[in-house]
Amino acid sequence: MIxxxxxxxxxxxxxxxxxxxxxxxxxxxxxxxxxxALLEADVNLVIVKEFIKEIKEKxxxxxxxxxxxxxxxxxxxxxxxxxxxxxxxxxxxxxEQTRTVIMMAGLQGSGKTTSTAKLASYFLKRKKxxxxxxxxxxxxxxxAMDQLIVLGKQINVDVYFxxxxxxxxxxxxxxxxxxxxxxxDLVIIDTAGRLSIDEKLMQELVDIKKIAxxxxxxxxxxxxxxQDIINVAKTFNQYLNLTSSIITKLDSDARGGAAFSITxxxxxxxxxxxxGEKINNFDLFHPDRMANRILGMGDxxxxxxxxxxxxxxxxxxxxxxxxxxxxxxxDDLLNSLNQMKKMGKFSKLIKLIPGMPKNIxxxxxxxxxxxxxxxxxxxxxxxxxxxxxxxxxxxxxxxxRIIKGSGRTVQEYNQLVNEFxxxxxxxxxxxxxxxxxxxxxxx
Ligand SMILES: Nc1nc2c(ncn2[C@@H]2O[C@H](COP(=O)(O)OP(=O)(O)O)[C@@H](O)[C@H]2O)c(=O)[nH]1
Ligand SMILES: [Mg+2]
Numbered sequence: 001m002i003x004x005x006x007x008x009x010x011x012x013x014x015x016x017x018x019x020x021x022x023x024x025x026x027x028x029x030x031x032x033x034x035x036x037a038l039l040e041a042d043v044n045l046v047i048v049k050e051f052i053k054e055i056k057e058k059x060x061x062x063x064x065x066x067x068x069x070x071x072x073x074x075x076x077x078x079x080x081x082x083x084x085x086x087x088x089x090x091x092x093x094x095x096e097q098t099r100t101v102i103m104m105a106g107l108q109g110s111g112k113t114t115s116t117a118k119l120a121s122y123f124l125k126r127k128k129x130x131x132x133x134x135x136x137x138x139x140x141x142x143x144a145m146d147q148l149i150v151l152g153k154q155i156n157v158d159v160y161f162x163x164x165x166x167x168x169x170x171x172x173x174x175x176x177x178x179x180x181x182x183x184x185d186l187v188i189i190d191t192a193g194r195l196s197i198d199e200k201l202m203q204e205l206v207d208i209k210k211i212a213x214x215x216x217x218x219x220x221x222x223x224x225x226x227q228d229i230i231n232v233a234k235t236f237n238q239y240l241n242l243t244s245s246i247i248t249k250l251d252s253d254a255r256g257g258a259a260f261s262i263t264x265x266x267x268x269x270x271x272x273x274x275x276g277e278k279i280n281n282f283d284l285f286h287p288d289r290m291a292n293r294i295l296g297m298g299d300x301x302x303x304x305x306x307x308x309x310x311x312x313x314x315x316x317x318x319x320x321x322x323x324x325x326x327x328x329x330x331d332d333l334l335n336s337l338n339q340m341k342k343m344g345k346f347s348k349l350i351k352l353i354p355g356m357p358k359n360i361x362x363x364x365x366x367x368x369x370x371x372x373x374x375x376x377x378x379x380x381x382x383x384x385x386x387x388x389x390x391x392x393x394x395x396x397x398x399x400x401r402i403i404k405g406s407g408r409t410v411q412e413y414n415q416l417v418n419e420f421x422x423x424x425x426x427x428x429x430x431x432x433x434x435x436x437x438x439x440x441x442x443x
Pocket of ligand 2: 114191
């Protein structure tokens with residue numbers, strides 16, 4: 001949705017940017033295009049109408065019509081309104097003094113079980129919560145419990161389950177007892193979902209809520225859903241009083257507007273977004289940053305946060321010192337490639353950078369991702385001695401061994417050796433000439 005909406009809305013805004021002054025008919029044309037973009041992204045009609053009305057009123061109220069440089073003011077107005085429909089402020093899930101209980105709800109396949117594990121991992125790693133228990137309360141599909149058990153092992157989080165019990169209420173009761181007795185700090189209850197709403201399931205969820213008394217009931221919505229998801233959310237909300245939502249599968253090319261519409265229509269904030277099947281493909285949702293991204297203003301804060309989260313600071317500093325001292329070897333290169341890879345693919349990252357030309361050649365960026373992989377494979381086939389003393393790489397028998405061991409070609413090997421030499425030379429110059437040589441590095 002972000003890419004799709006972004007492209008369309010930015011194009012509409014260019015019209016404002018290209019004008020030295022805005023006429024009423026320009027404003028009509030811009031808002032008409034924004035309206036079409038939102039509708040095509042499957043944003044609910046009620047929201048779209050209100051959005052357009054607000055923009056028009058504000059644009060006229062700010063008297064940007066007829067004034068110089070209307071573009072920036074228009075961007076600000078649209079940005080503010082976007083933030084509003086995305087929920088305004090970032091939703092914080094509060095941790096309770098003794099024990100926090102979170103309950104998941106949503107249709108089958110929306111991503112509840114996956115998100116349960118992602119949430120557990122988020123609180124462990126980012127919020128330093130110590131003891132987390134996940135309760136497997138989906139009794140309708142045997143595989144559902146196994147799925148949570150596997151995820152639990154993967155992230156090192158305990159799972160409470162009862163294989164031969166088909167009473168979800170009882171499982172939750174027993175799981176909560178365990179949580180109390182063993183002093184768990186956070187309990188996340190994974191529940192069953194259906195393909196559509198059904199009375200029996202709703203009653204089960206209401207019962208679970210009564211038993212577990214969660215402070216947070218999260219509705220999990222698949223971004224691939226159509227407009228019917230809004231009625232589904234409404235019903236869940238009537239039964240359970242939802243406190244927040246997670247929107248999943250934002251990595252797909254779904255338009256996603258319907259799932260996002262739940263926020264404004266039902267006043268349920270989005271707490272997190274799921275951006276892939278892996279545990280780490282999960283982000284806190286910031287309405288303002290999302291709006292910035294849609295408007296092509298980039299999301300530097302998210303890049304910095306991601307770096308802080310995944311990069312080993314001590315290692316990075318060590319690499320930096322060695323770089324600056326001119327003693328950079330292939331082992332250091334391998335280490336820095338590893339750190340870089342943790343940030344995710346360049347082709348994904350680059351979209352977060354503000355001011356990136358829209359027509360950037362993505363194949364080149366993907367080439368960089370592939371190069372990282374290639375260099376990693378090659379360096380991994382070298383002995384530590386070779387990594388520390390790159391001169392040895394000229395030796396033919398060593399060269400042949402590494403090429404054979406890594407399964408790469410002679411050309412690929414030469415490419416690495418040559419590029420490393422160039423990099424080393426530049427680093428040595430830089431350490432002599434100070435930071436002034438930095439420009440060379442960016443080549
Ligand atoms: N691509 C992608 N797949 C996801 C995401 N979240 C969940 N899935 C996948 O969606 C499918 C259903 O997820 P699951 O957690 O079992 O849904 P549940 O039935 O609600 O528990 C699984 O194949 C997940 O791997 C996401 O953010 N991105
Ligand atoms: Mg499930």
